[in-house]
Amino acid sequence: MNVPRKIGFHNITLDEVGKPLTYGSEAHLSREYLQKEKELLWPRVWQMAGRLEDIPKVGDFFTYEIADDSIIVVRSAPDRIKAFHNVCPHRGRRLVNTPCERNGACGTKRGFVCGFHGWTFDLEGRNTYILDRQDWQGSLNEPRTSLSEVKVDTWGGWIWINMDPECMSLREFLEPAASILDAFQFEKMRYKWRQWVVYPANWKTSLEAFMEPYHVAGTHPQFLKYGQYYAYSKAYGMHGVSGFDERDKSMQMAQSSSISRVGLGPDPRISTYELARENYETVNFAASTETLVKAAKRLVDELPDGTPAQEVVRHWLASAKADDAARGVIWPEISPQNMREAGLAWSLFPNQNILQGVTFALCYRVRPHGDDPDKCIFESYALERFPEGQEPKTEWVYAEPTAEKWGSVLVQDFSNMEWVQKGMKSHGFRGSLPNPHQEQKVINFHRVLASYMQGRGAPKLLDT
Numbered sequence: 001m002n003v004p005r006k007i008g009f010h011n012i013t014l015d016e017v018g019k020p021l022t023y024g025s026e027a028h029l030s031r032e033y034l035q036k037e038k039e040l041l042w043p044r045v046w047q048m049a050g051r052l053e054d055i056p057k058v059g060d061f062f063t064y065e066i067a068d069d070s071i072i073v074v075r076s077a078p079d080r081i082k083a084f085h086n087v088c089p090h091r092g093r094r095l096v097n098t099p100c101e102r103n104g105a106c107g108t109k110r111g112f113v114c115g116f117h118g119w120t121f122d123l124e125g126r127n128t129y130i131l132d133r134q135d136w137q138g139s140l141n142e143p144r145t146s147l148s149e150v151k152v153d154t155w156g157g158w159i160w161i162n163m164d165p166e167c168m169s170l171r172e173f174l175e176p177a178a179s180i181l182d183a184f185q186f187e188k189m190r191y192k193w194r195q196w197v198v199y200p201a202n203w204k205t206s207l208e209a210f211m212e213p214y215h216v217a218g219t220h221p222q223f224l225k226y227g228q229y230y231a232y233s234k235a236y237g238m239h240g241v242s243g244f245d246e247r248d249k250s251m252q253m254a255q256s257s258s259i260s261r262v263g264l265g266p267d268p269r270i271s272t273y274e275l276a277r278e279n280y281e282t283v284n285f286a287a288s289t290e291t292l293v294k295a296a297k298r299l300v301d302e303l304p305d306g307t308p309a310q311e312v313v314r315h316w317l318a319s320a321k322a323d324d325a326a327r328g329v330i331w332p333e334i335s336p337q338n339m340r341e342a343g344l345a346w347s348l349f350p351n352q353n354i355l356q357g358v359t360f361a362l363c364y365r366v367r368p369h370g371d372d373p374d375k376c377i378f379e380s381y382a383l384e385r386f387p388e389g390q391e392p393k394t395e396w397v398y399a400e401p402t403a404e405k406w407g408s409v410l411v412q413d414f415s416n417m418e419w420v421q422k423g424m425k426s427h428g429f430r431g432s433l434p435n436p437h438q439e440q441k442v443i444n445f446h447r448v449l450a451s452y453m454q455g456r457g458a459p460k461l462l463d464t
Ligand code: FES
Pocket: 088, 089, 090, 091, 092, 093, 114, 115, 116, 117, 118, 119
């Protein structure tokens, strides 16, 4: 008989072959769990702190706020990024004030001066001034007086930090996702817009709402007019991907699991345009590009009636690629196999989601809000490849969760998250039952989270 067994602090039950079947809701609801994350999760994982474009010049810095920690990320030399705990080694004043929990602080400095007693540090974190140093009678040395360093590395144009001095490399942490996604060259994309909100749900509840397309039929039924939304999902190490799982094998093609794909309907010239337009206009101009939509609109003029779907997609992408090239946006070469494997959207453990196209990406990051398990800092931003020098100037904008600010599709997602958070508190809720095919990313997320929350750190081997 299948007797579910519980493992550790994070309450996952496994079936008889050891596959996670369900998990309790304490990870989403418990204040104690949120406190434990401060010790067992956040100080032990690589976290995306920002993008290289946030700090283009020497001296540019921002702080990354996570739970009770604040990290200063600074460009200390043209080709060097450093990260430090935002705390003065003298008596512990936060070195840079961070009035906003989302934005922390940012600016440009030649060094950091503590506001309490004036200790001063250069961009490399070395102490350069201590008032009345002789009072210590020689007992102050560099390890005692310099800033506490934090590991920092970059991938895809993002800057990542890790507070654990013994951590594995960023590349090792991200693999195999990094190798599958390298070809998209996210480092050549730039912000198109960026928004955030304090949202009334746990950070995991909110993140999970964007991990799987299984919810499309129930939450975004308008999309069913335009495409097939049956999804697969797959764990890759600590991370996971989902994509569209075309039931009709005759439709199999490199793009079929991605966002830029053929539409559903008798005339693929028309339906492909409708799908691309819907993705673009209702997902806050982030899940496609103007180039792709305009090229799709021309399909009906450029191709004869009866053109097979595969040819419609081939023509569409080739003409969009040519249009972009003419304005100085060069598409990266991505092999059909790589494209298929990259699918639709990735979850990078612990708290980053990326829905990618060849020339754009829609990204999410979610963090806890204070000590409240029912709130999170929810952020979303769009990246796109722009002609050099034509990148828009953007800032983080606080945006209430309305259709006007976020687009009608994200608002449909927002309309679930809060109610999942409330619903999971019901005495009648027996624990989540994620779909093993379509919601494997959610399952894998909890499996990896359980490993950290049980004090085991990164899981060594995953039977994926
Ligand atoms: S706490 Fe920073 S100089 Fe004293």
